[in-house]
């Protein structure tokens with residue numbers, strides 16, 4: 001049995017997937033109990049009265065080309081959140097299995113695991129070393145019941161990329177023994193290459209990508225699970241047959257047209273300049289003790305007075321993320337880099353109320 005199959009829940013392997021209406025676009029659809037007329041306000045190309053194409057081929061091909069993998073290596077879903085949910089449902093048995101994650105990190109890994117009744121084991125990033133992933137400590141903490149091992153790079157909320165050699169050490173040691181999930185939601189802002197091509201090197205590696213961040217499509221909810229074909233085949237059994245809404249599919253295809261991608265690249269370059277400017281400005285504020293280097297579209301700020309930072313921001317109509325409830329982030333806030341005028345407004349708000 002393939003390594004992936006032996007890690008998956010047996011009941012998922014035994015499952016017969018839902019048999020959706022056949023996708024035969026050339027034929028008149030009298031097989032899916034749809035209304036034959038379009039609803040008011042429908043501006044979609046395909047018609048909102050019709051069920052969308054399950055796992056839409058054109059979008060999968062476009063995403064696969066963008067990410068440098070084959071279409072058979074990719075599943076699309078409603079954001080990478082859906083991929084995290086699918087992985088949890090495929091691999092985690094209630095009361096028996098666990099995930100291993102490196103906090104502080106993205107909160108959905110643990111939420112999805114807990115919904116599934118699985119345990120969450122932490123191997124914290126090393127704050128004293130710039131939030132470094134400690135592969136040796138992670139591997140020492142790993143146990144066979146930890147079916148999913150999450151590595152987020154660049155990491156939310158710390159903003160740093162995890163070192164490639166540390167990620168490789170984890171992948172080398174756990175290949176075939178756990179599914180290592182590399183979440184690259186923010187990789188476009190990092191200037192570094194994606195590790196998606198590594199799915200050819202490892203049997204049980206999954207990579208998550210999303211259109212929510214650099215492609216500015218958070219509202220469309222489009223994310224990709226990238227992995228070996230067996231993983232994609234199993235994941236197709238657990239995601240809903242019509243996972244993506246038709247307007248979302250069409251919006252994603254439009255946003256991935258070559259001229260739209262060229263515009264995205266220019267926008268990313270602009271935002272990176274703003275990131276540096278905002279970094280310097282925040283660091284100059286007496287309310288801020290330290291701003292961590294970022295490879296993402298946000299900055300993690302350790303504050304001298306996070307409450308006052310939040311208060312002044314809100315007074316100026318701006319909201320940033322309060323991280324003070326998380327271990328190792330007792331005085332920290334996360335600031336998303338906005339457009340120039342928005343960043344200026346934040347900088348001005350922080351100065352308001354400061355002694356002259």
Ligand SMILES: Cc1ncc(COP(=O)(O)O)c(C=O)c1O
Nearest residue numbers: 079080081106156185210212223
């Ligand atoms: C690290 C990381 N992964 C995944 C996601 C989920 O993104 P989406 O479901 O919009 O693709 C987020 C959202 O903030 C994130 O920060």
